[in-house]
Amino acid sequence: MKPIEERKNLNIRGDNFDLAYAEYFFGDRAASRFLNERKHRFHSEAVSYRILNHWEQKGLLSTERPEGKGWRKYSILDIVWVHIVSRLREFGFALEKIHLVKEHLSHEDESFSAFPELEFYIAQALTKVPSYIAIFPQGEALLCTLSEFETARSFGFIRDDSILICLNDILQKIYGDKDLKPDYSTNYDLTKEEVQLLIAIRLDLWSEIKIRGKGGKITMIERTENIENETKVVEILRSGNYQNIEMKQEDGKIVSIKRTVKKKIE
Known part of the structure; x- marks a missing residue:
């Protein structure tokens, strides 16, 4: 994950974010374990196995594939990332630039989580909070809720134009039988226990x-x-x-x- 001093565009978050982030990763990690468990196969008409193999060779993807044989197994976190890569390719991003995006999101200790901040905002999206990843021309990435993005932009913390990719929409594609569309009409102040319950219910944990x-x-x-x-x-x-x-x-x-x-x- 890139240090803050190297970023041109920043999010504005308060103590509530820090508390919620710490509770998510160091409290009851049932949702985190579910999102990181590599047991799913990826199916998409837009992304063939040949393309997945190419992205894997370029270091954009990592999968569970014992001894390099058998079907690739992905976690939900992996699959969300594949969708993000696919969207960026549609917008004309080169693989080298997408690699920079990955560097912005990655964590040094992948046993903790390959993309901890992305995972946290996926969890937010599962509670129907409008959640996004903003991608900037230089390959910088910023994760935020819609309200965080608008606040940061109005105060000048976000300076550059960006592509906004909605995490809720990606999750809706993955879980087509569930209603995970973002809810823009409400702004509930949920406790950490209520957030964990909502995630567990939506994922059938x-x-x-x-x-x-x-x-x-x-x-x-x-x-x-x-x-x-x-x-x-x-x-x-x-x-x-x-x-x-x-x-x-x-x-x-x-x-x-x-x-x-x-x-x-x-």
């Missing part, structure tokens, strides 16, 4: 959710999720300190795993 509240605030969240059978039991146990785990076995093999976790909200 949990099979069951129970919520307790008092005084208009969430006090307890109990969630149940189905876990893939390939997941090792030790990994499940390490992922939480307080959880109920239910496993079903047939013919000596585990056929289903359910985990229920309760979280008290202070």
Whole structure:
């Protein structure tokens, strides 16, 4: 990710952004794990496998492909990035310029997240907040909500013309059966727990959710999720300190795993 001093165009964010960003990555990371899990295949009439292979060779993409064989597997974060690259190619951006965009978005530690800021704004878009990536002629990239973009531009923090790509529209293409279109009519001030719940509901992360509240605030969240059978039991146990785990076995093999976790909200 490019240092701020090297950028000509800047976003304006307050303490609320810092708190929400930290909570997203260092709190309950269920949504982050889902967005980063490479288990999806990419289908698009506009982007052939030959093109994907070319972009991969140029260092624009990375995929899960054991020993270079079999179908490429992408995360939702990867697929959103492929759509962004495709849109930029439609606008005539050279691959070298798109590489600069990637440098602006990338994080040094990819085990954390390849594109942490992009991931955070994807999460915002999943709650129907109008979220965008602004691409500037020199290859600079800026992630923002629509209100952030308008505020930064009015105060002169955004100086150059840009292409605005709507993350909500990309997610709508990926999840065609869900209503993820941006909602411009509301401006709810959601708590971090409410944001996490909205993301989980829209992505079907949990099979069951129970919520307790008092005084208009969430006090307890109990969630149940189905876990893939390939997941090792030790990994499940390490992922939480307080959880109920239910496993079903047939013919000596585990056929289903359910985990229920309760979280008290202070």
